[in-house]
Amino acid sequence: MGSFKQGKSLALHTYSFLTNKIEVSRNFIDRLITKCRSAFASQDFLLYSQSLL
Known part of the structure; x- marks a missing residue:
């Protein structure tokens, strides 16, 4: 029973x-x-796209 509760809390956390x-x-x-x-x-935009590269 305890492992089920643990699994449930783990699932909620995930x-x-x-x-x-x-x-x-x-x-x-x-x-x-x-x-x-x-x-x-x-x-x-050209200036901006060049700054991304």
Whole structure:
């Protein structure tokens, strides 16, 4: 019975860890899109893309 409880808490821990990871990457992608949009808007896109390389 104890091992079942342990497995359940481990599964919950893994689940919350993964959802946090997904949330972090989503924020990162949102920031990247915003950066690209502002770069397009200011016509500095070539300069910006060169700085990425």
